[in-house]
Amino acid sequence: MSTDAVPGVVAVLLVSAVTLGIGTWGLRVSRTTSDFFVASRTVHPRLNASAIGGEYLSAASFLGVAGLLLVGGAEMLWYPVGWTAGYLVLLVLVAAPLRRSGAYTLPDFAEARLGSKAVRAACSLLVVGVGWLYLLPQFEGAGITLEATIDAPEWAGPLIVGTVVLVNVAAGGMRSITFVQAFQYWLKLTALLVPAMVLLAVWWDDGRPPAAAPDHWSVPVSGGGAIGLYATYSLILATFLGTMGLPHVVVRFYTNPDGRGARRTTLVVLALLGLFYVWPPVYAGLGRIYGKDLVAEGRSDVLVLDLPRLMVPGVGGDVLTGLVTAGAFAAFLSTASGLAIAVSGVLTQDVTTPLLGRRLGRPAAGVPAFRISAVAAVVVPVVVSLVVPNVGVAVSVGLAFAVAASTFCPLLVLGIWWHGLTDVGAVAGLAAGGLGSGGAAVLTVTGAIPSGWGGALLSQPAAWSTPLAFVVMVVVSLWTADRAPAHARRFLVRLHTPEALDASPGT
Amino acid sequence: MSEVPQRVRVTGPPRQRALGQRSRVGDVTEQTPLGGVYLRSLLREQLALAVRVLATVGVTVVALPLVFHLVPSLSEVRVLGLPLAWVLLGGVVYPFLLLLGWRYVRRAERNERVFADLVRGEAEDEGAP
Numbered sequence: 215m216s217t218d219a220v221p222g223v224v225a226v227l228l229v230s231a232v233t234l235g236i237g238t239w240g241l242r243v244s245r246t247t248s249d250f251f252v253a254s255r256t257v258h259p260r261l262n263a264s265a266i267g268g269e270y271l272s273a274a275s276f277l278g279v280a281g282l283l284l285v286g287g288a289e290m291l292w293y294p295v296g297w298t299a300g301y302l303v304l305l306v307l308v309a310a311p312l313r314r315s316g317a318y319t320l321p322d323f324a325e326a327r328l329g330s331k332a333v334r335a336a337c338s339l340l341v342v343g344v345g346w347l348y349l350l351p352q353f354e355g356a357g358i359t360l361e362a363t364i365d366a367p368e369w370a371g372p373l374i375v376g377t378v379v380l381v382n383v384a385a386g387g388m389r390s391i392t393f394v395q396a397f398q399y400w401l402k403l404t405a406l407l408v409p410a411m412v413l414l415a416v417w418w419d420d421g422r423p424p425a426a427a428p429d430h431w432s433v434p435v436s437g438g439g440a441i442g443l444y445a446t447y448s449l450i451l452a453t454f455l456g457t458m459g460l461p462h463v464v465v466r467f468y469t470n471p472d473g474r475g476a477r478r479t480t481l482v483v484l485a486l487l488g489l490f491y492v493w494p495p496v497y498a499g500l501g502r503i504y505g506k507d508l509v510a511e512g513r514s515d516v517l518v519l520d521l522p523r524l525m526v527p528g529v530g531g532d533v534l535t536g537l538v539t540a541g542a543f544a545a546f547l548s549t550a551s552g553l554a555i556a557v558s559g560v561l562t563q564d565v566t567t568p569l570l571g572r573r574l575g576r577p578a579a580g581v582p583a584f585r586i587s588a589v590a591a592v593v594v595p596v597v598v599s600l601v602v603p604n605v606g607v608a609v610s611v612g613l614a615f616a617v618a619a620s621t622f623c624p625l626l627v628l629g630i631w632w633h634g635l636t637d638v639g640a641v642a643g644l645a646a647g648g649l650g651s652g653g654a655a656v657l658t659v660t661g662a663i664p665s666g667w668g669g670a671l672l673s674q675p676a677a678w679s680t681p682l683a684f685v686v687m688v689v690v691s692l693w694t695a696d697r698a699p700a701h702a703r704r705f706l707v708r709l710h711t712p713e714a715l716d717a718s719p720g721t
Numbered sequence: 722m723s724e725v726p727q728r729v730r731v732t733g734p735p736r737q738r739a740l741g742q743r744s745r746v747g748d749v750t751e752q753t754p755l756g757g758v759y760l761r762s763l764l765r766e767q768l769a770l771a772v773r774v775l776a777t778v779g780v781t782v783v784a785l786p787l788v789f790h791l792v793p794s795l796s797e798v799r800v801l802g803l804p805l806a807w808v809l810l811g812g813v814v815y816p817f818l819l820l821l822g823w824r825y826v827r828r829a830e831r832n833e834r835v836f837a838d839l840v841r842g843e844a845e846d847e848g849a850p
Contacts, residue, residue, distance in 0.1 A: 288804065288806035288807055288810060291806070291807070291810035291811055292786075292810070295782070295810050295814055298814075298815060298818060299778065299782065299814075299818055301822075302774070302778065302818050302821060302822050302825075303775065303778075305822050305825060305826070306770070306771035306774045306775060306825050306829075307771055307775075310829070429796070431804070432796045432797075432804030432805070432806050432807065433789055433793075433796045433806065434785055434786055434789050434806040434809075434810055435786040435789050435790050442790075443786060443787070443790050446786045447783075447786065450783060450786075454783075474830065477826050477829065477830075478826065480822070481819070481822050481823060481826055484815075484818055484819045484822045485819050487815075488815025488816065488818065488819060489815075491815065492811065492812055492815065495807060495811040495812075631764070631768055703757070706760070706764065707760050710760065710763055710764055710767060711760070711763075711836075712833040712834075712836065712837055
């Protein structure tokens, strides 16, 4: 087993070294607080889109999708499709206005739009909650991967990934992270694409054996009649609408130079994600031919990592294994870094800066406060992932999407397109959606769910919790219409007016 | 469709602005009733555009589970030796979403250009001595 571990060890060391290297290089150009948070808003759409892609394609995309497809077949294709289509929804509903709002984070947007500290606090709480819920599976996945590829103890993965992320985030903030993330998108694509090409060639040489798959493999709906249909549509709703509410995605939109840049960035993201997501089905198809044991043993999560050795013997298989391991490791690092940035950004503004200021008796400097926040943002989920038994990568990620779709999606959509939203309405909607989907998430994770309709409603809550949040937000806002902020219309003007008008009104 | 000839505003070459002239930009940012009318029209245009794109996704991509549920025999269909659902959701859907996004960006930017021209052009007509 010791020689088997060599390609994995080399890959992990290399990815960590390069990530830290680019991060340190970024440190030289990262000086002010604005640099730390949003890269001073000067990131080109192509670079920014690569960074979003790098940040977004997590362990769930790199390892999870292929494993889900191997077992579940076409119904699981809704995960990658929804994760991509989420950006189209984001593009048409929020991209440009969100950038023009000029806020750093989601709580900033909520406060600027509604002029209420209570809404801000509720949003901060949700950002940290969703962020930690999403960080947890990244660290757990890292443990599983290192265990599978280099036989490391399960605690090693979370510790290594956590350390690299913390050093990187605390050292350079978002500017260096932008370069790191962009690099990691291309690394992940290469690490998935090149082995897939080689494996396809091997399959062709073998005389193209057909995949032996059960019938349900070619049906894009969950089984079980109406319940299956409900579960599929709930998943579609959660992924299509949840993307815009993920804190690490939203924070990236503030780094665009203007609203137009935000739209163009999103468009490039759509292309980059499509380019990536056509490959996991290839692994699933080949897995049905060469990796049947993985299904039987319930180890479908490691399909991408194991398939090269199953199909290519000797050194070739080792090199390809090293490559996919590097990609998987990049996936943990980049998503965890993006989430850590988003969570620490919120913690800095709402917790550590006020606290430090009180202790010092004067306004605290931004950068030390950010570094303290980064430690909290990373250490909490690492400790939880070490203490709590595995929840399952796909389950946690799916629930994070459902919570985001039930809270931030209605807040953003109504905040951007409807001047009648009030602070009371927003808090009520966030509470209804957050408690509904969050409660269902807790029950699902603890395993206290019944079978049949009850189980479907709890394990896939988005189809009822998202409309609930929208309805509560609108009804309570109408009820408290006199509380609508006086500046609401003026704010909407700013969100929807092209920057060209502000910049040069006379020409 | 955009190909249908639309009303085009024909104006002369840009003129030097006289002092004291003001464009409608102020109306938009200061929320005068006229500025409100302009902005509401832009907002309605952009929202209608967004809804159209989402409706297109709805009747094409999002309808697929329902279609496969109602017509189970579709799962037997094969394209190039692959099951139909895999071809659609594993490949074709991505360029389709990109195409929708690309068309959206073009039209949204055109709406903004028309709005900007309207707001600025108004000032030139009115401000002529």
